[in-house]
Amino acid sequence: AAWTLICAMIIFFMRAGFMMIELSFSSEVPERRNIVFLKYLDVTASAIGFWLFGFEISNINPQFIDRVDINSANTSYINRVVVIEDDITCNHIVPYIVWFFKFGFASNTATLMGGLLIRCNYKLRVFSAFLNAFVIAGIVHPIIGRIFWGADRGIDFLSPYRFCDLSGVTSVTNNSSFIERIHVLDFAGGGAVHLVGGMASLSLTLIVSAQLWWDNRTPKNKEKENDLNDAADEQEDQKPKTFKQRLLGVKSFIYYMYPVNGGDDNIEQAASGVFILWFGWFAFNCGTTESLEGPYRDFPVYSNVAGRIAVNMITSAAGGGITATLIATTVQTFTKGKAINCNEIANGILTSLVAITSNCPYVDSITAFYIGVIAVLLYHLGVYLEYLTNIFDTGRVVPVHAIGGMWSLLAAGLFAIHDAEKAYIRETYEGVCFCRLNLPELGYGERLGAQIIGILLVSSITMAMMFTIYILLFLCRIDFILKLGNTKVGSKISEMLEFGKGGILLIGKKEEKLIDIDWKKTDKGSQVDLHNLGGATVTIQDT
Secondary structure (H helix, E strand, C coil): HHHHHHHHHHHHHHHHHHHHHHHHCCCHHHHHHHHHHHHHHHHHHHHHHHHHHHHHHHCCCCCHHCCCCCCCCCCCHHHHHHHHCCHHHHHHHHHHHHHHHHHHHHHHHHHHHHHCCCCCCCCEEEHHHHEEEHHHHHHHHHHHHHHHHCCCCCCCCCCHHHHHHCCCCCCCCCCCHHHHHCCCCCCCHHHHHHHHHHHHHHHHHHHHHHHHHHHHHCCCHHHHHHHHCCCCCCCHCCCCHHHHHHHCCCHHHHHHCCCCCCCCHHHHHHHHHHHHHHHHHHHHHHHHHHHCCCCCCCCHHHHHHHHHHHHHHHHHHHHHHHHHHHHHHHHHHHHHCCCCCCCHHHHHHHHHHHHHHHCCCCCCCHHHHHHHHHHHHHHHHHHHHHHHHHHCCCHHHHHHHHHHHHHHHHHHHHHHHCHHHHHHHHHHHHHHHHHCCCCCCHHHHHHHHHHHHHHHHHHHHHHHHHHHHHHHHHHHHHEEEEECCCCCCCCCHHHHCCCCCCCEECCCCCCEEEEEECCCECEEECCCCCCCCCCCEEEECCC
């Protein structure tokens, strides 16, 4: 219980890493204030959603956390651990620890979308941002988690845990049909967390990108769009306008992804965020074991699982980081750039960590290294696809989490095939649920097919639910997406909730700063008192 609680606390701190990375993409005060505010909103909204609905959905017997009966035969396998231990003190603690640990997964699923619309002139408003985190953490993630991690024979039809002795599923054998034997390997949430968050991000950015495309097509909006869209920076200016130009312009893509100056992002903040996430990821994956030791004589080797996960995470991140570094330095040599784009190396490391999440206890360290290498190559392919389709994604959320999550699930089917990996699988699941596991055998094609079915199921459920919600919010025009600086768009309520209204762009000889001001209305008009500007030229933007 102590191990799980400590890991849950570290997982909660991972949102600080997400926030640091997102802050590195913008130097404008209103944008940075917006990022921090939305992080607060993500935590509170996801907590309420998971408290009201998420925990109930993710358990076999839906019940409010304060009314959990852990001695009930209908509670999930994770709560039945205390029945086996017959520890009265533990009986009162474990359900709350389980709730907090699962909440960390659900909340991170919602918060990883934060880097999607940074520097875009379309933003999720307060009400819609709250609803977004509420639905993802309270409904979407728990449904996928129930399918992958449940322990009965209902909606949990892809879960390995349903073959635990305590679940009563003893009739399935190796001779049963594929439908009866099917199960998906997703140990720590490569699909249930990262793929869900990535596909929700894809749903949102498709709507935003379509609106941006429409704005650019309308002649009267083109000049206005150039003024409002903060994302039209040097990278975007170099981007070819048509699909054919982008398809044939490989050199343009290289300069788009790897600017000659190394990018204008705050690399110190980004690096701090990456290392915070990296540290938290150990708790995320290793903590899923829920124990550092095998508490029973029947499972003495379970103590090896957490250590094996940690080693695999390091080797996977090493493979991804080295590959990303080689690509970045090669591009720098080719383009004769002034600096390496460190943020792409950071994204390579993060993608390799996503890629090892589903399969971390099943593979050996050499396989983990290859998984990380391939993950970075797939990440670059994902960025290229976004470039071709002109999808707006400042933080590369879709390539890192959606494509990384798909590869994480697929790699479990590709590499968990030998006797050693099969032993790892049985050792892992028997240790987690503390019971004998009647896990049926799957052939290589069946295992791969099961993982592909899991990918398709997660993607379709997430996109169907989130795309519907985003479209309804967009059509209802209730605080969904509001153009910053355009007071004609949105309702009066939206205007009261708008972020970052007003500001002065201070242009000096070598720097640009955006500072907040207080306007004073007088009989002669609006005035503002400026001090200590150091002789700089001041341009007042009417936003």
